Amino acid sequence: MLTDRYGLPVSTASAAARDAYVEGVDLLLAANDGPAEAFQRALEADPGCMLAHLGKARALQMRGDMAGARAALADAQGIAVPLTPREQSQRAVFALLIAGRPEPALEATRRHLADFPRDAMVLAPCATTLGLFGLSGRLGWQRSLADLMDALADDYGDDWWFTGMHAFALEETGQIALARSKIEHAMAQNPRFAHGAHIKAHVHYETGEAAAAMAYLRGWMPGYRKGAQLHRHLSWHIALFELLAGNADAAWQQFHENVHPQNAPGPALSVLCDGLSFLWRAELAGAPGDKAAWEAIRQAGRTAFPSPGNPFADVHVALADAMAGDLDSVSARIEAIEAQQAESPLASRPLTAALARGFSAYAQGDWTRAIEALEAGVAAHEPMGGSRAQRDLVEFTLLKAYLNAGRMADVARYRAWRRPGAVPPAVAGWAA
16 A cells, blocks of 8 residues: 555555645645645545545645535545545544534544554644644643653654654743754754745744744745745744834735735734734734724634634633723623633633633723733643744733833843843833
8 A cells, every 4th residue: 555754554556646735745745735636636636535525724824725625525524435544533633623523623633643653744733832632621721732752753753744743842842952953953954834934933932032933934934925824923923023123014015915914815813813912012012003903813713713612712702892982892701701710710711701801891991900811820821822923912011001000010021031141122111
């Protein structure tokens, strides 16, 4: 039987289908352009190649085309030819992923990887900070992900994709020197590894090398097509580094050209979180607000996430509603989160409720209540998901509340416990 790049069998007699499938996997793992099209070429060579249907489903899901993803999954589920146990298990995992059932998908993934550790297509949805671990709402998920990657390192050896994603897990748990070594090695193997470029920027962020990160990303981005999986998010990073450097005009240009949903459509979570995060951080840095952009992104977020359940989205929707003055919607989301918590306790829910209260108080200029709520969130904000750089949004809001309240002793205390080495906050008044 033909095998993929990881030595796992692919149920097809067509070498052309297998080759196109392997190409699609590498494009998807790298977050590069064209994986869905490569999987489609595999299916043109062999319509019965079930793994190519699953790959196409996942690629379309990552693109934000949920109707297409569900159709491709249905095609995979309709394949009647004999499948290997690994293929049957992967199909079950992807069915849960595309149905939007992250908790059972994570449990199914753990079982699958115990039997098939080199199935990178199943490991990949775990390996980012907004993957199955990151959106689990659990305390300690970053350590759990790092432990998983550590345990699988011998299985993957010198593989460029695994080495890069392992570096991300290490960086997020504070193992910066080892992360830097691994990401440099991965990028030497595959310089057009978009996840790798992203991870390299995070390493620079955590070591205070903002100028180096911006220069690297600006040099890497040419040739990376707009609409590719990480184009918006890498552009968001560049815009934030421009803000930090005091280049407000360049930051806003980057936002409007490559992050604003009007010019950069994409998956709902990316549209919401990258867009709002930039807008809020720009205001914290002293820039005037862009009400039209705020409202466009807020409405997109409310449509995609009408009720709580995704902790990272919940934080951003609450922020958007609060800053729009829609405090009734913030209160309603808090009540819904607390009702969910009473039924099924999860570490992220008290956190997201506290942050929502903090944003609401901030919007009303009640610095005392805002600080009280945000301090509770900053104490343990990991369960909201996302990277440490993304969660800095919460820390920077708290810092600005301290400054607005004239609580300079708390500003000094923040300076003492800000994690060592990371870039300084781009918050107006901080430097003084």
